[in-house]
Amino acid sequence: MKKVYNIAIIGGGPGGVASAVEAVILGIDDVILLEKGENHSTTIRKFYKDNKRVDKDYKGQRVELNGNIYFVDGTKESTLDLFDEILNLHRIEERFNTEVESVVKKGELFLITTTQGDEVWAKFVIISIGKMGQPNKPSYEIPLALKDRVHFNVSDCKENEKILVVGGGNSAVEYAYFLADLNKVTLNYRKTTFTRVNEPNMALLNEYAQGGKLELRLGVDIVSLEEAEGKPKVNFSDGKSEMYDRVVYAIGGMAPMDFLRKCSLEVDEHGVPLTSETHEGSVSGIYIAGDILFKSGGSIAAALNHGFSIVQEIKKQLV
Ligand SMILES: Cc1cc2nc3c(=O)[nH]c(=O)nc-3n(C[C@H](O)[C@H](O)[C@H](O)COP(=O)(O)OP(=O)(O)OC[C@H]3O[C@@H](n4cnc5c(N)ncnc54)[C@H](O)[C@@H]3O)c2cc1C
Structure with missing residues (x-):
């Protein structure tokens, strides 16, 4: 009970x-x-x-x-x-x-x-x-030059962009599938599975990921963020780096x-x-x-x- x-x-x-x-x-x-x-x-x-x-x-x-x-x-x-x-x-x-x-x-x-x-x-x-x-910020530095390209909610996002959403809770998942309708979106979570996401969000996430509308990058952390050609260059813990138009963090602290x-x-x-x-x-x-x-x-x-x-x-x- x-x-x-x-x-x-x-x-x-x-x-x-x-x-x-x-x-x-x-x-x-x-x-x-x-x-x-x-x-x-x-x-x-x-x-x-x-x-x-x-x-x-x-x-x-x-x-x-x-x-x-x-x-x-x-x-x-x-x-x-x-x-x-x-x-x-x-x-x-x-x-x-x-x-x-x-x-x-x-x-x-x-x-x-x-x-x-x-x-x-x-x-x-x-x-x-x-x-x-305030929304939680990552432990590594966010270069000042990226302040218009790094966000803590989706209100400033546009269309037809390459966006990285970072986080493993409901907000991150909701941001990811919301943005994925109009953008090329990758959802990055440092763990390999989502344990805190509710059932409806999990169902939608699977639908988007399996339908190729959303890329998942799981079990990898971000070690640093650099500015390159005015855009965020994200350096991951597996040694890979990738450029995005925007990065959206949803790592708690709404x-x-x-x-x-x-x-x-x-x-x-x-x-x-x-x-x-x-x-x-x-x-x-x-x-x-x-x-x-x-x-x-x-x-x-x-x-x-x-x-x-x-x-x-x-x-x-x-x-
Ligand atoms: C520098 C400074 C000096 C001040 N000096 C004075 C003074 O001398 N006298 C005076 O009367 N007032 C003063 N104030 C104002 C006073 O601090 C606030 O009016 C008062 O704290 C408001 O109380 P609150 O409960 O609304 O919010 P807060 O005191 O802000 O408490 C909110 C609490 O909610 C928690 N919380 C937030 N989100 C969540 C969540 N999602 N889940 C669980 N918990 C959450 C926070 O961690 C926090 O502990 C001052 C304020 C500041 C910033």
């Missing part, structure tokens, strides 16, 4: 931490927090300097805290300590190193899939992924707007998700908290308040 959580929270920054802690304080059980970093609050850990002053009323945005989390002016360290303390005190079930790839409604429930291929089922979902997430679209959530022209007064997105049962609710701005205190008000709303609906 699969376990069904009452609430699955995606993103362990202030919005996600507050949602989890306030839910437990309200008496909601079976709450899980899914975070792609090694610990909660990746944005604060990664982008704040050590000993940085943390203002409650950030950049003059005065916010009255409504919930139970006693957040005050302090430092990076005191803020992280506060979140450590409340997560431990309320025994929140956390899964770190867990990047959520998609959220799909299946009847009354949500199926949440991670990039490792794990599945989590929940009655309600709160998304608080912030705005600092940009927030792409993630929201993948969850079937409608966004406005600025990429801000459309939400009701209760912060419910265009898919009923998915709520949004934190920085992604703002075109620009946002603060820790605002994210904490979102978490508090969302779980009160969910509590009313949980029978």
